[in-house]
Amino acid sequence: MFHSKSIKWVFFGVLIVYLASFIYYEKWDTGIIGGGDSWGYNAYLPAVFIHRDLDNLKTTYATRGKYHPGFESGSSNPLGTDVALHIGDGKQVIKYTMGVAILQAPFFLLGHLTAKIFHYPADGYSLPYIVFDHLSAFFYAFLGLWFLMSIWRKLFSEKITLLLLISVTLATNLYYFTAYNSGMAHAYLFGLYGLLMYGTDRFYENPGWKMALLIGFSAGMITLIRPVEIFCLFIPLLYALKGLGNRIKYVWEHKNLFLLSAIAYGLVGTFQMIYWKSITGEWIFYSYGNEGFNFSDPHILSGLTSFHNGWLVYTPIMVLALLGMFSLLKHRDWFWPIVFFLPIHIYIAYSWWCWYYINGFGSRPMVETYALLSIPLGYALSFLNTKRIGSYVALFLIGFFSLLNLFQTYQLSKGIMWSETASRAYYISTFGKTKLNYQDLVHYESNEPQPGLDNHFKVRELYYNTFEDSLDENYQRSVVHEGNFAYQLTKEKTYSPGLSATLGELNATPGQYLRISAWCFKETKEPSWWRMSLMVGYFEKEGQITKFRQTWIGNKLQNRFMSLWGGQAGVWDEVVFFVKIPPTASPEDTFKAFIQNSNGYPVYIDNFKVELWDRK
Structure with missing residues (x-):
């Protein structure tokens, strides 16, 4: 039934599938020019054959950056990338x-x-x-x-x-x-x-x-x-x-x-x-710096x-x-x-x-x-x-x-699933799906199942900040959702005002939900999804964090397909996520909620709110 010709035809058929997939996914605009491992492996070639800067990589890195600016911003390396190790005197050793x-x-x-x-x-x-x-x-x-x-x-x-x-x-x-x-x-x-x-x-x-x-x-x-x-x-x-x-x-x-x-x-x-x-x-x-193996504790x-x-x-x-x-x-x-x-x-x-x-x-x-x-x-x-x-x-x-x-x-490829940060619950919830909904997206990022909004809840407001009553320089008029002011988060001011109170002060008990929301706006699209600003909520017991949840903001802004790395710049949209009070929480435990700018690109927030949601 099977002959050598059959195997050859299948071999070349598989090759065609691979090539067609490569064309379909159009991944040539990331990876090598996007930074990370792919760029590190490849960097020897332009450095040797074109820019002649293998010892410092300055022109090589700057040239790559023109095609994908800002991807690796935040590196401690003065060159601006973590795929090379700075050893002094301007010299760089490629990590890979x-x-x-x-x-x-x-x-x-x-x-x-x-x-x-x-x-x-x-x-x-x-x-x-x-x-x-x-x-x-x-x-x-x-x-x-x-x-x-x-x-x-x-x-x-x-x-x-x-x-x-x-x-x-x-x-x-x-x-x-x-x-x-x-x-x-x-x-x-x-x-x-x-x-x-x-x-x-x-x-x-x-x-x-x-x-x-x-x-x-x-x-x-x-x-x-x-x-x-x-x-x-x-x-x-x-x-x-x-x-x-x-x-x-x-x-x-x-x-x-x-x-x-x-x-x-x-x-x-x-x-x-x-x-x-x-x-x-x-x-x-x-060349890997502080990265290494832990042979006594393998996973x-x-x-x-x-x-x-x-x-x-x-x-x-x-x-x-x-x-x-x-x-x-x-x-x-x-x-x-x-x-x-x-x-x-x-x-x-x-x-x-x-x-x-x-x-x-x-x-x-x-x-x-x-x-x-x-x-x-x-x-x-x-x-x-x-x-x-x-x-x-x-x-x-x-x-x-x-x-x-x-x-x-x-x-x-569509941002529906990303295995490196997935969980069992999220894997099951997205299995076979060709599109996410808002709850799926938040669940994936926060590892916190979101309650169905068709359920009946009693709602009580705990915190509401319209950013209308301060002379703080981060309160500005240029980009506003409602009223006269919004709050601007920048590279210098990375954390927003927020809620910090004990559960006793909030009259909140285990099993109830805390709903965190804000209207948000970003000026530019982030160079990568993991550098998006964050909405954060967490619980502390005696100074130790007992539950920490966060969700990205940038991909919630007019994200029509609910892709993990979607979202538009230049538009206002409401970002919402729920955090369930853990069963072991006590009235003395503290809950904190705020917004964090993770990338230095300006982000604006307005009408920042925390509510207590309890099933009727």
Whole structure:
């Protein structure tokens, strides 16, 4: 039923789906020019080839900023960005290693040539550069996938190979990190792992210098991109292991090839060492500043199962891969590489200070493991296909998880769902939705379920400030919702007047709701949604915060589609959210409500109100 032509057609069909998605999502206007990891990976290229400022990045950063101004404002680095580390004397060390930049370099140069031909600014950040840089992720991901398929076809039937191809590309967040957020490192790493596995398999089948070089280069690039991936060396060292003595003998018999591979591996890393030495004077330099690992307190369970970007929550098809690992006891070529590599990779990944890894969909450090995990996934699918009912189950799961993955990526693109700050309740409330309502939006941001407004409530006003009775310089007349004055929040004045009172003074009891509202206006749209101003309400007991809730203001202003990052500038709108008094609250507990300007862009508020809502 399935032939090699079928697999090739599906392979190119998937590639078309990825490219069509990339065009649909139009993500070339963010990421690399927007700042963050993508810019840090790429910054070497314009700094070396165009602006010649690799030691200070001043022109490179200023040029990027023209395309996405204000995105990284607030950094402690005098350059204005957190993707580089200032080491004094104006010198900047790029936070990220140069592996991705090396892989992007041929595509960057194609972008440079295209910019010259079609009269785009030849500055490293105009449209041709960004498109070609993103397309490089497609090239390496699908290159690795192509060679990975040769391993699948050795181990599995063509039907299982076809199912694996669909599963890995459409049912996992490899799709997100290639078609949507391709400036990150993970599509490149996946492709390199595919090449490493192919080279390893071929080397042990027929030892030769070509595969030795491929192993050394691919493992070296993996380690260069993410140094903690050094454990990828378990793959060529432990593949098809049948005893330590036999492996030592094999290495000795082919010592020249292993030495060649080791030299290739080491040479790749010398580029980074030369860069560090030239900037810092040190051959090895830790460029992440105060960020690091906490190996004594890893968040493994949360990293795997949390709705806060947990791996198996957003890539559930990988549960089958984990179950399929039992089959490796019978099919042992890949047993030791996977059994050694995977636990160490998981432990290191979820020991990182930010174990939920922002700027992604699901758990992004697991994307590169899909090359290895495709082997046990294939065995799991093979097991299911031994019986007709099992084959139907496999087809259903692959189809469902693929549609879920594609749909949730769409949700994320529209600001309906954002996995890095999601909760179980919010995941359930937005499941299958193509549009949010106001209550959904507030629930997501505050992690506070909002009461249905169709319920009957008794309402009592607790605090009301119209900003009409003060000579404070922040009371101004230029932008007003009602009356003569509104209150202006700026970079210098970040907090508004607000309510601070005990629950006893408010005559409020547990189970009741406090409704916080204000009419708000922003002059300009924020460069990113997480820099929007905040409406805040929280409870204190003996000076300790017992419950803290907040919601963004900017995306509540005339947000027709209720997107997480929607909202218009230059319009007034009312922002409202409810906070439920916790069951453990006592009359002595204090409640505080105010508005905070998080970005320095002027925000105006009027008619700031707090009410007590109690069900009749």
